Amino acid sequence: MERLDARRRYQRNASRVERLAEIYAKSVRAPGDCWLWTGPTDKDGYGLYGHQQRVHRVVQALTRGKSKGWVLHRCGTRNCVNPAHLYEGTPKQNSADMINHGRSLRGSRHPRAKLSAAQVLKIRDRMKAGEPARRLAEEYGVARAYIYQLIAARRAWPWL
Numbered sequence: 001m002e003r004l005d006a007r008r009r010y011q012r013n014a015s016r017v018e019r020l021a022e023i024y025a026k027s028v029r030a031p032g033d034c035w036l037w038t039g040p041t042d043k044d045g046y047g048l049y050g051h052q053q054r055v056h057r058v059v060q061a062l063t064r065g066k067s068k069g070w071v072l073h074r075c076g077t078r079n080c081v082n083p084a085h086l087y088e089g090t091p092k093q094n095s096a097d098m099i100n101h102g103r104s105l106r107g108s109r110h111p112r113a114k115l116s117a118a119q120v121l122k123i124r125d126r127m128k129a130g131e132p133a134r135r136l137a138e139e140y141g142v143a144r145a146y147i148y149q150l151i152a153a154r155r156a157w158p159w160l
Contacts, residue, residue, distance in 0.1 A: 020062050023055060027081050037079040045078040055079075060086050070094050076101030107157060114142050120150055120157045127151045 026039040037047030037055050047055035056078075060071045063083040072089040073080055076097065080086075089097070098104045108116045115123075123136055127147070137144040149156040 020059070023049060023059060023062075023081055032075065033082060034075050034077050034080040034085065035082040036077070037081050041079060047079045047081065055081055056086055059083055060088070064088075072097055076103070106159075115140060115157075117157070117160055120160055123147060123150055 023037075024035065027035040027037050029035055039055070040048045042048055042052075042054070049055040049058045054071075056073065057067065057071045059081045060067050060083070063086075067088050070089050070091060070093070071086055072094055073085055074087060075082075075085045077085075095104075099106070105111070107113065119140060123140065126136060127133065127150075133144050133147040133151075137147050140147075146156060
């Protein structure tokens with residue numbers, strides 16, 4: 001019985017090595033130590049492996065064991081399969097990484113944004129100088145309440 005268990009463990013490990021070898025055969029080393037997946041990708045740019053599994057999650061499972069949470073990229077490259085660039089994280093860390101790597105749709109990158117960062121800063125300066133919010137709202141084509149959000153509560157564009 002013990003011998004059979006050892007054989008199964010060997011076969012399972014051999015299977016892991018074979019799958020990793022297959023993954024790395026479909027990747028290209030790129031500048032910055034990333035190993036870029038050249039196989040199929042999903043609509044978000046993440047590599048796909050096997051039955052529509054994201055390849056970075058497969059690599060994480062094969063090298064460090066199955067992840068209980070999110071698998072994040074230190075490098076910010078979605079199709080990177082270098083295990084040194086992968087780590088387990090939380091949804092909050094994932095959101096912070098997205099912002100740090102410049103992939104979030106906040107500010108002027110948002111498809112429905114009406115203002116640029118420069119315009120927001122200019123509006124804030126003009127409001128501090130005493131210009132009425134109504135005039136600024138009309139000039140920039142936004143609601144007066146939005147102008148107040150930029151100034152008073154800093155609910156809009158709080159990172160500026």
